[in-house]
Amino acid sequence: MKLKLALLLACSQLFLKAQNQDSILLKKIYNIYLTQSKCYSNLEYLTTKIGPRLSGSKGAAEAVIWAKKAMYEAGADTVILQPCMVPHWERGAKEVCNLTSTKLKLNIKLNCTALGSSVATPANGVKARVIEVKSYDDLSDLGEKNIKGKIVFFNVFFNQAHIKTGTAYGETVKYRSKGASNAAKYGAVACIVRSMTSVADDEPHTGNMNYDTTICKTKIASIAISYKAADVLSESLIKDPNLEVFVKTNCKTLPDEPSFNVIGQINGTSKTNKYLVAGGHLDAWDNGQGAHDDGAGVVQCIEILRMYKLLGVKPKYNVRAIAFMNEENGLRGGEAYAKFAKENNEKHIAALETDAGGYTPRGFGVDTTNNLYNTVIKWEKLLQPYYCERFTKEGGGADLIALEKLGVPCIGFEPDTQRYFDIHHTAQDTFDKINKRELELGAAAIGALLHLLDLYYVPK
Amino acid sequence: MKLKLALLLACSQLFLKAQNQDSILLKKIYNIYLTQSKCYSNLEYLTTKIGPRLSGSKGAAEAVIWAKKAMYEAGADTVILQPCMVPHWERGAKEVCNLTSTKLKLNIKLNCTALGSSVATPANGVKARVIEVKSYDDLSDLGEKNIKGKIVFFNVFFNQAHIKTGTAYGETVKYRSKGASNAAKYGAVACIVRSMTSVADDEPHTGNMNYDTTICKTKIASIAISYKAADVLSESLIKDPNLEVFVKTNCKTLPDEPSFNVIGQINGTSKTNKYLVAGGHLDAWDNGQGAHDDGAGVVQCIEILRMYKLLGVKPKYNVRAIAFMNEENGLRGGEAYAKFAKENNEKHIAALETDAGGYTPRGFGVDTTNNLYNTVIKWEKLLQPYYCERFTKEGGGADLIALEKLGVPCIGFEPDTQRYFDIHHTAQDTFDKINKRELELGAAAIGALLHLLDLYYVPK
Numbered sequence: 077m078k079l080k081l082a083l084l085l086a087c088s089q090l091f092l093k094a095q096n097q098d099s100i101l102l103k104k105i106y107n108i109y110l111t112q113s114k115c116y117s118n119l120e121y122l123t124t125k126i127g128p129r130l131s132g133s134k135g136a137a138e139a140v141i142w143a144k145k146a147m148y149e150a151g152a153d154t155v156i157l158q159p160c161m162v163p164h165w166e167r168g169a170k171e172v173c174n175l176t177s178t179k180l181k182l183n184i185k186l187n188c189t190a191l192g193s194s195v196a197t198p199a200n201g202v203k204a205r206v207i208e209v210k211s212y213d214d215l216s217d218l219g220e221k222n223i224k225g226k227i228v229f230f231n232v233f234f235n236q237a238h239i240k241t242g243t244a245y246g247e248t249v250k251y252r253s254k255g256a257s258n259a260a261k262y263g264a265v266a267c268i269v270r271s272m273t274s275v276a277d278d279e280p281h282t283g284n285m286n287y288d289t290t291i292c293k294t295k296i297a298s299i300a301i302s303y304k305a306a307d308v309l310s311e312s313l314i315k316d317p318n319l320e321v322f323v324k325t326n327c328k329t330l331p332d333e334p335s336f337n338v339i340g341q342i343n344g345t346s347k348t349n350k351y352l353v354a355g356g357h358l359d360a361w362d363n364g365q366g367a368h369d370d371g372a373g374v375v376q377c378i379e380i381l382r383m384y385k386l387l388g389v390k391p392k393y394n395v396r397a398i399a400f401m402n403e404e405n406g407l408r409g410g411e412a413y414a415k416f417a418k419e420n421n422e423k424h425i426a427a428l429e430t431d432a433g434g435y436t437p438r439g440f441g442v443d444t445t446n447n448l449y450n451t452v453i454k455w456e457k458l459l460q461p462y463y464c465e466r467f468t469k470e471g472g473g474a475d476l477i478a479l480e481k482l483g484v485p486c487i488g489f490e491p492d493t494q495r496y497f498d499i500h501h502t503a504q505d506t507f508d509k510i511n512k513r514e515l516e517l518g519a520a521a522i523g524a525l526l527h528l529l530d531l532y533y534v535p536k
Numbered sequence: 537m538k539l540k541l542a543l544l545l546a547c548s549q550l551f552l553k554a555q556n557q558d559s560i561l562l563k564k565i566y567n568i569y570l571t572q573s574k575c576y577s578n579l580e581y582l583t584t585k586i587g588p589r590l591s592g593s594k595g596a597a598e599a600v601i602w603a604k605k606a607m608y609e610a611g612a613d614t615v616i617l618q619p620c621m622v623p624h625w626e627r628g629a630k631e632v633c634n635l636t637s638t639k640l641k642l643n644i645k646l647n648c649t650a651l652g653s654s655v656a657t658p659a660n661g662v663k664a665r666v667i668e669v670k671s672y673d674d675l676s677d678l679g680e681k682n683i684k685g686k687i688v689f690f691n692v693f694f695n696q697a698h699i700k701t702g703t704a705y706g707e708t709v710k711y712r713s714k715g716a717s718n719a720a721k722y723g724a725v726a727c728i729v730r731s732m733t734s735v736a737d738d739e740p741h742t743g744n745m746n747y748d749t750t751i752c753k754t755k756i757a758s759i760a761i762s763y764k765a766a767d768v769l770s771e772s773l774i775k776d777p778n779l780e781v782f783v784k785t786n787c788k789t790l791p792d793e794p795s796f797n798v799i800g801q802i803n804g805t806s807k808t809n810k811y812l813v814a815g816g817h818l819d820a821w822d823n824g825q826g827a828h829d830d831g832a833g834v835v836q837c838i839e840i841l842r843m844y845k846l847l848g849v850k851p852k853y854n855v856r857a858i859a860f861m862n863e864e865n866g867l868r869g870g871e872a873y874a875k876f877a878k879e880n881n882e883k884h885i886a887a888l889e890t891d892a893g894g895y896t897p898r899g900f901g902v903d904t905t906n907n908l909y910n911t912v913i914k915w916e917k918l919l920q921p922y923y924c925e926r927f928t929k930e931g932g933g934a935d936l937i938a939l940e941k942l943g944v945p946c947i948g949f950e951p952d953t954q955r956y957f958d959i960h961h962t963a964q965d966t967f968d969k970i971n972k973r974e975l976e977l978g979a980a981a982i983g984a985l986l987h988l989l990d991l992y993y994v995p996k
Contacts (some may be wrong), residue, residue, distance in 0.1 A: 107697045236973070237567045240924055274973060373694055436896070436952050463898065463952075490922075491951065492896050494973045505767075508702065513696070513734060513954045 098458055102524055106462060108386045109520035114513045115375040116320040118146055119434070122375065123365035123507040129153050130192075130362045131402040132164030132333035133512070139358050140312055141373065142334050143399040147340030150378050151385030152397070156339040160412035162402040167362055168326030172201070173268070173301060175309060175317035182312060185324040186305035189280035189363060190297070191252060191269075191404045191511040193287075197297040201324030202227070202266050207312055212250075212258055224263030227321055230255045231270050231310050234497070241493045245500075247252035248272050252283050256298035257291040266323050267298040270306035272330075275498040278304045282361055283501045284405040297325050337409045342384050344530075346392045349421060352530055354522055355398030355475055357409070364505035368496065371435030372510065374399045383523040391530040393425055400475040403431065407474055414478030426529055427480075428487040429473030430522055434515040435491035439466025441467055441527060447536040448485040449456040455528055464521040466490070485535070487525070491518050557917055562984055566922060568846045569980035575835040576972045578606055579894070582835065583825035583967040590652075590822045591862040592624030592793035599818050600796050603834065603859040609799030610838050611647055611845030612857070616799040620872035620924065621792040622862040627822055628786030632661070633728070633761060633770060637779035642772060646765035649740035649823060650757070650785040651712060651729075652865045657757040661784030662687070662726050668773055672699075672710075672718055684723030687781055689741040690715045691730050691770050694957070701734050701891070701953045705960075708732050712743050716758035717751040722995050726783050730766035735958040738764040742821055743961045744865040756847055757785050774859040786981065797869045798859040804990075806852045808879060812990055814840055814888040814982055815858030815935055817869070824965035831892030832970065833949075834859045836979035843983040848926075851990040853885055860935040863891065867934055874938030886989055889933030894975040895951035898927025907996040908945040915988055925979040926950070945995070947985070951978050 126142060129135035140157065147155045174190035190196075207222060208229045209215050215228065230251040235243035249272055256267040269280035280302045287295045301309065312319055338358065344350070356373020360366020377397035384391060401409035417424060427450055428440075439459075442449045452467055459465040473487030480486050491514075499505045564664030586602060589595035600617065604733075607615045633648035650656075668689045669675050669684060675688065690711040694704035694807035709732055716727040731741035740762045747755045761769065772779055798818065804810070816833020820826020837857035844851060877884060886908055890899075899919075901911045912927055919925040940946050959965045 106699070236570045239566070239977075241973070436954050466923075494548045494896050494977065495971050498971070511955050511958070513701070517699070517954065 096411040102458060102462065102481045104387070105383060105524045105527065106520045107381065108383060108525060109516050112386055113151070113379055113516050113519060114382065115379045115515055115519050116510070118375040118378060119367065119371050119510060119515065120507055122371045123367045124208040127365050128362040129358065129360050129366060130165070131162035131335060131359045131405060132330070134363065136335060136359055137403065140338055143358055145396060146378050147338065147381060148479045150302050150340065150381035152296040152340035152343070152381045153343045154341050156341065158337040158339055158412060159414055160335055160337060160401060160408045162335040162408045163406045163414055164333045165405060166328055166330060168328060169194070171299060171326070172322070172324045173299060174322040175312060175319060176322065177312060180312060180319065182319070183264060186309060187278050187280050187302040188305065189282040190299050190327045192282055192284040192361070193329065194256070194285055194298040194327055195295045195327065196325045196327050197266060197323055199323055202297070203320055203322040204265050206309065206313060206321050206429050207317060210311060215219050215262065216257055220262045223259065226260035226264055227266045227268060227323065228255070228264040229268045229309060231306055231519035233270065234272065234274055236274070239518050241497045244274070245272055245497055252300065254288050254291065255287050256285055256296050257288040260294040260296045261292040264296060271300045271302055273303055273497050278302045279502045279504055280365055290364060297323060299323060301323060329421065332503045333471040335401045337401050337413055340378060340381050342381055342391055342395045344393040344395065347389045350392045350393045350423045350425055351396055352425050353392065353396040353398055353527055354430065355400050355525055356430045357403035357475055358399040359402050359404050361404060361501050363503045365507055367507045367510050368433035369500055369503050369505055370403065372432045372515055372518070373430035376430050376434070376515070376522055379519045380523050380526055386466045391527070395526065403475050407477065410475035414482055417479065418482055423536055424479060424484040425533065427476050427484050428489065428526065430475050430518065431473050431475070432489065432491055432493065432497040434518055435495060435513045436511050437464035437491050437518050437521040439464055439468065441468045441488040441490055443469045443471040443485040443487070444469050446485040447478060447534065451533050452525065462521060487523055489518065548616045556948050562918060562922065565843060565984045565987065566848070568843060569839065569970070569983060570978050572846060573840045573976050573979060574610070574838055574842065575975055575979050576970070578830050578835040578838060579710055579827065579970060579975065580967055582831045583827045587825050589784065589820050589826060590709060590823040591622035591795060591819045591865060592790070593822065596795060596819055596861065600798055601937060603798040606838050607798065607841060607857060610800065610841035611802070612800035613803045614801050615778040616801065617873060618797040618799055619874055620795055620797060620861060620868045621941045622795040622868045623866045624789055624790040624793045626867060628656070628791065631786070632761060632782070632784045633759060634782040635772060635779060636782065637772060638777065639776040640772060642779070642897055643807045644768060647738050647740050647762040648759045648765065648863045649742040650759050652742055652744040652790065653715070654745055654758040654785065654787055655755045656785045656787050657726060657762040657783055661782055662757070663780055663782040664725050665778060666769065666773060666781050675722065679720045682721065683712045685728045686724055687728060687783065687818055688715070688719035688724040689769060691766055693730065694732065694734055695735070704734070704919040705957055706820045706917045712760065713745050714748050714751065716745055716756050717748040718754045721752040724756060726756050729760050731762055732758045733763055733957050736763050738762045739962045743821055757783060759783060761786060764786045785851055797873055800838065800841050800857040802841055802851055802855045804852050804854040805850045810883045810885055811854045811856055812853045812885050812986055813858055814853065814890065814986055815860050816890045817863035819862050819864050821864060821961050825962045825967055827965050827967045827970050828850055828893035829960060830863065830891045830980070832975055833890035835893070836890050836975070836982055839979045840983050840986055845985070851987070853990055855986065855990065863935050865964055867937065870935035871938045874942055876943060877939065882893060883995065884939060884944040885995055886947060887936050887944050888949065888982060888986060889936050890949040890978065891933050891935070892949065892951055892953065893956040894970050894978055895955060896974045897920070897924040897951050897978050897981040899924055899928065899950050901928045901929040901931045901948040901950055903945040904929050906945040907994065911993050912985065922981060949978065949982055
């Protein structure tokens, strides 16, 4: 009995010592991030010197060269440019959306943006009456007789009662992505969506759309109008259902372009073909600077390389910071990455994505597969002093979909969500919206979690 | 045994039902706040139509009238104007701080602000050599022989390694509050402090100072210079220790003025002299709009009155929203409130303060006295879906100090701290820095907690 007690005591002391060592390690990591990180200045360069960088654009090509340099500067042992072909969609001249009503004596410009991947209107634009709907059910209820020849206007608000803004986005984004095909099915000549946003301003929000040829083979132009413009259109329609809207967009899809994922690697001490990776996406919409979406994620991941350099330790596994290409309108980078990983028998222990903005950290979404969630949930207390201890049971993100399909357990970094959709996919997603400490604390949380995984995670 | 089991089962089912009812109640409260609240538009009015409102100023008097009206509009049964005499300090003409060095051929303007309650420099200003210190220990080490006739410059940075910015503020604010008296003790002719800030910009941060006549009877002028100006001064001092700085301030302290706390009350159903109160402060520094500090707190508390109106229920206790006067430079409002409470035998069940900005909620600091902490900690799970479940063991805030001394258990609302000290006490504390959802979520957390206390809190 005495021996048992002594053993138990020894074990619990060892456990406490290990916990204490982890606390000291985390403090050290956070100190590095809060006093020596370069993620803020890196992001300043990426957003203000390079700026917009949609796949296939000059900006995207410049961003690839910059990312490679930044990764070497941060301490990568090697930087890989991993080729992938990407879509090349161009907006062309600024879009126009005008509301005219003889009855109301109105001739108003509505702030608008073409949606990514949309076709252009005919060269002279389209002018037609407008039919407002709140859902796909509305659309089928109205049917071809009410819709044919008109512009369909999906006037669907964010539900502000949700606590996480992403929930509201999830509910409405289907109208952006497939509204055009669903409207075209009933003979609509163009598609307008209310911007997916939390805030009642005059900023139009772009984002990708897809033509679903299983729904309708006809491709019609699709735009988003600002929250305020949508209010104006909706209110005017009540007063004059016969008002007309003129839409002219000038976008086009050019042939695919060669591009790259940029991968900065720290070689692990175990010298196996095993990897722990964290990525954000390098491409960004053409109307802003891609500061929160997702320059923030890219610079946060690059900082992992510097963390190992400044800690003066090497990870057990090979650790990679990935700047994915083409998240916004194709996911070709994410797919290419998974394809290469499979072809080269790279065993991915876990993969993390950061693509929810450079806001103050809250926690992580974590896959329950391969013992991953059970591992990280034990670090709740450890991460509590850093306000980043909320673990939910679903991980990953768009760029990790292909890796997840290969069975890699994934993690999504989850910062506070309140401000993200105010500026998401708009001209307002600029560097001045970034708070240095929030960005750094997010980076630190990601670096800390990745290092803890390298030290302790035993996949099933 | 069977009976026991049945009882246990019945009890646990009752418990689950109660929990479920509380979840439904909280959802209802949050829905109200996120879809029907007026705190954002109220704050817009207070900050942009009234603006600066330092105690004794015209703005403060206007704010009192506005708060009374806003409280009635929100649904108060009664609004009390509770008189208190407040200090009346005026900045006068804009301050000047110039650095000149013949050796370095420099003549630079340093962005500065007089500290609240400071005396002015002599009418012609003071021009003197500067001695830089990092602490009070530095000051006593240097002694009168090195300090006499010079300007003392407290060049103390925020420690960015702290996770909560308030910790760094707590470490440095002593130089703002008592730097002048400590410097004057050794014969200094003026006092300059590096602005208390997280961000490396050119904005000077004001804030109150006090002359401590137990340290030194002489009162010297005291100013803060911006982070960047402090860098310039410090770097220049290395190159030319004989450089001179000219300081001219024009502030004065006038006789005390009559003012008011504004108290909106919902009468409780129990018809006792018992109170649950929540307050922020109505006064704000003269250089900005007092949006986060503390217009946000005031409008959040006013929203409690509307919450009860929209819920269609009455609290058991009398519930009060308090707009305290004179938090910034005197705490006279907080003191007057406690004095009146005592004189009128008002039993305060608990008191909450919100004065840390209108940022995204994190949780509450809660006093451990009178069973308060033990009560609220049980609501951790209940508040988790609202991201406001962190309870730490110390409550209150400056305006509640006097109540706390009477034995009232206090709570401090704790939003995320990262951005607060970027704009604290500066011209940048303006309405455009407020995010509507963050403000409303803070208000909802406060309202929800207060209502839960009314329903369930049993003081010891």
